Structure formats: C-alpha cells, structure tokens
Amino acid sequence: MNEHTHRIDRRTFLRGAAAVGTFAAAGAIGWEIRNVTTHDPWDASAFPPRDSSRVAVLRAPSYEADLESIVLGGLRTIGADVSGARVLLKPNMVEYDPHGVVNTDPRVVVAAVHALRRLGASSVTVAEGPGHRRDTGYVVEASGLSPALRDARTPFVDLNVAPSSAVPLRSRFTNLGSLWLPDAIRTADVVISMPKMKTHHWAGATLSLKNCFGCLPGRVYGWPKNALHWAGIEPSILDVAGAVRPAYAIVDGIVGMEGNGPINGTAKHVGLLVIGDDPVAVDATSAHIMGMDPAKMPYIAVAGRFLGLSDLERIDAVGEDPTSVMTPFAPAPGFGQTGSITGGQ
C-alpha cells in the first residue's frame, strides 16, 4: 500500500473535474437548509469539531481479490479501534436486482466481518432495513448475503422489524423532531456504514451518509421511507446520519453504479475500496473519485460543518491518490431537480 498522504487542493480538483466534465455544473440543486446561515441547526455539544480525518483509498481490482487483507490493512491504516467492541456493519441492500449492481457486495461485507474479528471486535453483526422491499428475508437471501453470513457465522438483524425506540435529534435540518432507531443501532459500540459507490437521482451520490436511511425501520417510515423524502432528502440525510453517527465507513467501489442510480444504473468498474474514520470525509473523497465536487454537493458540504470534514484539503488520504484514480461516473437523470420530485419516482 502507498502510505504517502494525499491532500487534494482545490485547483487540482477543478482540473480533474473540468477534464471529465461531469458533475461540476450540478452543484446548485434546488435544496434549502433551514437557518444554516443564520443559526446552526445542531447542538454543538453533540458534534465536537474534528481536527483531522483519515481516509484510505485502496486498490481492489475485483471481488476475487484478497478482500479481507485489503480491508484489514485499510482499517489498520486509519487507526480503527474496535478492540472489545460490539460492531454493527450496515451495508446497502435497498432491494435486489439479479441483473444489477444495486447492493454492497456480500464478499466485501464478509471480508469486513473477518477483518474486524482479527482486530479484536467482541462481536460483529450485520444489519439492514431495505427501503424498497418489505421482505428483507428475500433481499438478503437472493443477494447472497444470507448464505455468506451463515458461512461466516455472523448474525443478521432486520432493522425494519427490530425493536426500536424514539431518539431525540441533536440536529434540526428537518422538522422530524425525533427518530425511531433500532436498539441494535443504539447499543452497538461501533457502527460502520458500508455503502455501494453509486449515483443517486436526487442526492447526486449515495454513499455512507445516505446509507444511514436504511437504519430506520420501514414499519414506521414505510417502504419506501417517503416521510424522509417529503421532509427533504438532503436535510434528512443530515439528521439521520447525525443520529446514527457511524464511526467508520467502508465504500464498495470495486464495481459501482453510474447513471440511473440508485437502482437502475449501470455497472462501473472502479477497483477501489474507500475506508475512513470519518464518514463525511469518506463521502467527500468518494464523490471526488466519482468526478463530483463535494463542495457543490450540499449535504456533504453541510455535513462538513458539524459531522466531519468535507474539505478535501483537510482530509488525510492515504493509499492511492484520489485524483489519480478519479473514475468519472455518468450522473443520474433528475439530479439537480430536487425541487420537483414527486413521490412516485
């Protein structure tokens, strides 16, 4: 692994983005964040500022690679401390498409399970609350996650039906007030968000922060969790991620999804895993790799003000240079039109 630390200055990013000509123009989407400029809508005591964030950008050419070693190396590089911890892994399994690349690949999930055990985690649980399919059992069985977890003797929790309770929000980007969070999320010592690297027609990209939607129980928020859409997708991302508070993120960027994401896009080989100790920094770095300017993605930019670091110049990226491995993704249709979304889309 290349241990050299990369920091991406703004000029370097703009050169790359201009060269690929993708998302640079998509920044000014129709989204408002209440009171952000006049009064920070979060409790400062709940979100202490970060001095630094560490993100490992790691080559993983295929799902046949030694993913356990790669993930283990990445977690060690970012200084992940899970010794004795009850760890919950949250992959993205929104629904199953036998012909698509919708979900975090089960091989990455299992690699993370084994790596975390080697780092001393006292337990590792995998959990998800699919957003489109009510039948979680079908999604995890058909996708291959269930068989893989059985082989790895790893428990799975269906967050859509798991016991849950109300948690007051410490941020107020929406008017949701409080969220129902599964006990499995609330009681885990460490939550790790494990998204697929893919585009999203409303948010631009769905990465470790957006992946937190799947932590909320569908039996309360529905299938899909439309209450969050109507509360404002990007404000909801901020409030939900602020409640879930993943400690680490592992992005499956081996094969991502571009174009009509998050469900109907096409496979995009990137050959990377992105692992970090700050989900905001991981998302900013991943967006950069996808050819997007995170500074122009409102939810990432605002998350960088209270949840983590989104400024590429302040993120310690180790391993591959994010700019040199930039792999531009075709944007999702509809991105930039959030003001006109309708429920049926």
Add this chain to the structure above:
Amino acid sequence: MVFDTIAARVRRAKTSEGGYGSVAGGGPEPEPTAMAALALHDRDAVAWLLGTQTTEGSFGTQAGSVFSDDTALVCLSLPDGAQLERALDHVEATAGVNERGAAGPPPYGWPWTSGAYGWTEPTAWGVLALRTRRPASERIADGIDALAQRECAEGGWNYGTPESFGVAEPPFVQTTAVALFATAGIEEGLTRRGLAALHARWRSEAGGLLTLAAAVAAFRSFHDADAGEAAEALERAVGDATQSDTVALAWAALAIGPGLSALSVG
C-alpha cells in the same frame, strides 16, 4: 398441524398487554397486532388495539413528527361499533400527497405515514378496509384508480413506482398479492395481469417468508392452480425460517388458516 406450528411462532411475539411486537420480545405495536388478530382471531389483540385508538380515530405509531398510520389494516380486525366507525372516518379522511408539500392531482391512494405519497400496500389496505367495512364509501374509487395508475407495465405492483426516469420497474410478489385482494372483482384485467405476475415471479422470490406467504394467500383466495405447490413451499420455508418477523409469520398463518376470509370482499 402446520397452522398450529405457525400460530405458536406468532404467539411468541404476544405481550402481556395483549398486543404483539414486531418480533418476539418487542413492545406491542398496531400493525403486527392487527395481523395477528386477523390470522389467529385473537380477542386479546383486538382489545389491545381498541385501547390504543387516538382521539382522531386512528391507529398507528407517532415517531416525532411522523405518524405511521395502520388504521386501515386495523379496521379489518375491529368489531362493529363506534370505534370502527371513527376509524373508518379517519381512513376516508386520509389521502396520499402527490407532490412534496402539495396534494397534486388525483388519484391519491393512502400513504404509509401521514402527509406522504400513496403507496401500493397502504392503498390496498385502505381500499380493502372500505370495501369490506364501508362499501358505499366514495374513497374506494380513488384507491382503485391509484392502484391502477401504479400498476407495473407487465402487470402486478411493486411498492408503488411503475416507472422511474424512463425505466419500467418490475412488480414484486408481496405487494402484488396485497393489491390483488383490494382490487378483486373490480376490474378483470388488473386481477388477470396481477396473477400472471405472481405466476411469473413467486418461485424466484420464494426465498422470503413474507413474499411466499402473501403469494399463497393470493393463490388460495383466487383458487389458483399454483396454490398447492406454493403452500408446500411455504411449509418448508416456515420449517427452515429463523426469522421472527411477526407480520411475515402472521401472513403465513393467514395464508393457510381460517383468517384468510377477512381479506375477501363480499
């Protein structure tokens, strides 16, 4: 014997208060309690439900500013009386919102949560509640229109989006089964295409207990030729299943037990 086995597993989620949790060990909630009440004819469950009705006549879960509305499903299990009438009033007064912050044009259907879009399953429960308990309701036509609008191109229904950014979305077995109960006898084409979607997909989606149970319920209700094979698959699945999703287990009990008649209109 199979019904008794499934019923016993459903009852593991029964609380001392009479309601059922979403899983064994969870606190009582309206939706699993209503499903258990239907599947097991459990009077304790009905009594618990009656004790949770809000002053607005609704049944559901308040989560911050979000109200998860289970009223239509609960109506199917309630006895005749003032509480049922208030619940039906609430169902009639509830509608989906077609655009963020605006009602938009009809049809509206019913949302999972107050003030949200009308999705397939809650719309099906809304239609079914009114068709079985208040058949003269004018909202039935809107609900049927909403389901017809949300029908997938190949027939059947997914969660409620037949097309997304120019791509036709496929139907799901579970939502198709629920919608078939709601639309039964209304429009022959909806039923025929929905059953065709079930035929085409139930085997490939049989890895999910909820999906399989809903398929068996629909096949049995429509006297379909796949009912026997699907029921055998369900029996095997229940034996193998380790999950304790009360709603899925209650659907299984409903599918093979006497409670299925509660989902039939007329």
